[in-house]
Amino acid sequence: MLKMVAYEDAVNNRIFDDNVSKRMVLVIPAHNEADTITSVLQSIVAQRGVTHHILDVFIALDNCTDNTENEIRKFSNQLNLYVLETVNNKERKSGALNQIYRLFLGDLTKEPLSEEHLKSVKNIDAFVGIDADVYLARDCLSTLYLELIAQYKTGAVSANYQCLLPESINVIPRNDPNREYMLKHGKFGGPMSRFYAVAQNVEFSTWTIKQKVNNHIAQIAGGQCSMFRPETLKDVYTHFKMNGVYSNESDTEDLLLTQQIREVGWQCKISDSARCYVDSMNTLPSLYNQRKKWQAGIIQYMTKAGISTAYARQLWSQEILMAFNFLIRIMLVVLIPVALIIHEFVWSYIWFLPILVSAILNTVATIKTPNRRLIDVLLALTTIPAELTIWFKVSVHLSTWRDSFRIEKIDGWALQYQAENGTLKHNYSWFYITIALIAALFVGFYFKWLSVRLVVDTIKPYLNASFNILTYLTFITFIFMLFQLSKLRGHYKA
Structure with missing residues (x-):
C-alpha cells in the first residue's frame, strides 16, 4: 500500500484506516536518495519479531529531483508506505522531519488534527527515526522496542552503528557500460575507501562501548536509527514550542533533541545489541565535511550550554x-x-x-x-x-x-x-x-x-x-x- 499524504489529510482523518490497531511508525527523510533508499526499505521488509504492531513507514520527499519516488513505489506491495512531499521546506532534514511529525502532534499555525485521527495516533507505541541510507539488522526494531519499554523513564533508544566496507572496484567488469555510474553511486571503493570506513568503524566502536560502560546512557540518540516513546516527543514538542521536535538552530539536530529529551525528564539509552549499518564516507572530502558539520553542531551546543550540563x-x-x-x-x-x-x-x-x-x-x-x-x-x-x-x-x-x-x-x-x-x-x-x-x-x-x-x-x-x-x-x-x-x-x- 502506498498513500500520498499531507497535513490536510490528518485534519480530515484520511490517513489511517482504523483507530484501534497498535502501530509502530517509521519516519524517513529523503532528499535525492534514489541510489540508497532501496536498501533501507528492503531491511524494513526483512524485519522479524515485530508481531504485535502494524509497521507504518512515513517518508518525507524533500525537494527530490531524482528517481526517489519511483524507487519507493516498488515496495508498495510489501510495506504500508505514506509519502509526504514537503512544502516550502528551507530547513533541510529538520524541516522535513518536522513536517511528518506534525501529522501526529499538530501544526500550531494551521487547523487542529481531527479527534478521530488523534485516536489512531494514541495507538502509536513508538516512533523510529531512520536515515534513508542505512540498513537495519533483521532484529533491530524488535530489540529497540523491548529495550524502550523495559523502563518507563526511557524516552529514546539508539541503535549501535557500523559502516559496511566498500566492495572492491575490481568486482565490476571494465566492459560493463554502467561501470562509471556504479563507481560513482554504488558502494564500491579502493583500499583508501576501506581505510576510511575502518577508521569510522573504530571510532563508532569506541564511542559505543564508552556509552555502554556508562550504564548505557546515550550521548546522542542518533538520527541514523533511534526509537522514541511518543510521550517523549510530545513533551519536547510542548515544552520547547518549536512546532515540531527538531530544531534548525543546530547542524546536529539529533544532538540537540537528545539534550532536550533529558531536559524534560526522560532518559536516552544506547541499545545493547540492535544493529544499524550506515553509509560510510568513502572519500576524504566527504568524510571531512561530514565531520565538520558534526563538529559545528557540537560547538553550537557547547558555546550555548557553557558548562551547565554534564555532556557540555x-x-x-x-x-x-x-x-x-x-x-x-x-x-x-x-x-x-x-x-x-x-x-x-x-x-x-x-x-x-x-x-x-x-x-x-x-x-x-x-x-x-x-x-x-x-x-x-x-x-x-x-x-x-x-x-x-x-x-x-x-x-x-x-x-x-x-x-x-x-x-x-x-x-x-x-x-x-x-x-x-x-x-x-x-x-x-x-x-x-x-x-x-x-x-x-x-x-x-x-x-x-x-x-x-x-x-x-x-x-x-x-x-x-x-x-x-x-x-x-x-x-x-x-x-x-x-x-x-x-x-x-x-x-x-x-
Whole structure:
C-alpha cells in the first residue's frame, strides 16, 4: 500500500484506516536518495519479531529531483508506505522531519488534527527515526522496542552503528557500460575507501562501548536509527514550542533533541545489541565535511550550554585534550630539531608512554569492532591510523572553530552533499597560506634576514621550560588515555 499524504489529510482523518490497531511508525527523510533508499526499505521488509504492531513507514520527499519516488513505489506491495512531499521546506532534514511529525502532534499555525485521527495516533507505541541510507539488522526494531519499554523513564533508544566496507572496484567488469555510474553511486571503493570506513568503524566502536560502560546512557540518540516513546516527543514538542521536535538552530539536530529529551525528564539509552549499518564516507572530502558539520553542531551546543550540563562539560574536556594533542605535536616538531642542533637533546621515556598506550588503546578498539580484518589489527598496532586520525581531527576542529566566528553561517549540509557527489569546489586557502609561509621563509633565509642560528638563539632560552611543559602535557595526556583504555574493558561489544 502506498498513500500520498499531507497535513490536510490528518485534519480530515484520511490517513489511517482504523483507530484501534497498535502501530509502530517509521519516519524517513529523503532528499535525492534514489541510489540508497532501496536498501533501507528492503531491511524494513526483512524485519522479524515485530508481531504485535502494524509497521507504518512515513517518508518525507524533500525537494527530490531524482528517481526517489519511483524507487519507493516498488515496495508498495510489501510495506504500508505514506509519502509526504514537503512544502516550502528551507530547513533541510529538520524541516522535513518536522513536517511528518506534525501529522501526529499538530501544526500550531494551521487547523487542529481531527479527534478521530488523534485516536489512531494514541495507538502509536513508538516512533523510529531512520536515515534513508542505512540498513537495519533483521532484529533491530524488535530489540529497540523491548529495550524502550523495559523502563518507563526511557524516552529514546539508539541503535549501535557500523559502516559496511566498500566492495572492491575490481568486482565490476571494465566492459560493463554502467561501470562509471556504479563507481560513482554504488558502494564500491579502493583500499583508501576501506581505510576510511575502518577508521569510522573504530571510532563508532569506541564511542559505543564508552556509552555502554556508562550504564548505557546515550550521548546522542542518533538520527541514523533511534526509537522514541511518543510521550517523549510530545513533551519536547510542548515544552520547547518549536512546532515540531527538531530544531534548525543546530547542524546536529539529533544532538540537540537528545539534550532536550533529558531536559524534560526522560532518559536516552544506547541499545545493547540492535544493529544499524550506515553509509560510510568513502572519500576524504566527504568524510571531512561530514565531520565538520558534526563538529559545528557540537560547538553550537557547547558555546550555548557553557558548562551547565554534564555532556557540555565532557565536550569541553575533549576540546582541551584535542588542544593538548595538537600542542604536543607542534612542540615535538619544533623543540627536538633545535635541541639536536645545539647538542642538548635528552630523551625522556615519558614521551614514549602515550605511544605505547595509544597502540594498546587502538588495538583493543579494533579487536572489539565487528567485521574487523587482520590487516586492521596489525595497522592499529603501529599507531599509524591513530596518529592520522588525530591530525585529521585537529584539522576539522581548527577549521570548524574558525567558521564559528563567521558572521554568515556555513551550510554544512550543502557542503557534505556536494562532497559526496563530487561537485564540491575545493577551498585552497590553507594551501595558499602554506605556500606563502614557505616562500617567506625562503626569502628570509636567502637575504639572510633569517638563519638557523637566529632561530636557535631565539628559542634556546626557553628550551628547558618548553621541554618541561611538553613533559607535563604528555603525562596529562597519558593519564587521560589510561582512563579511555579503562572504558574499553570488560564484556561490552560495539
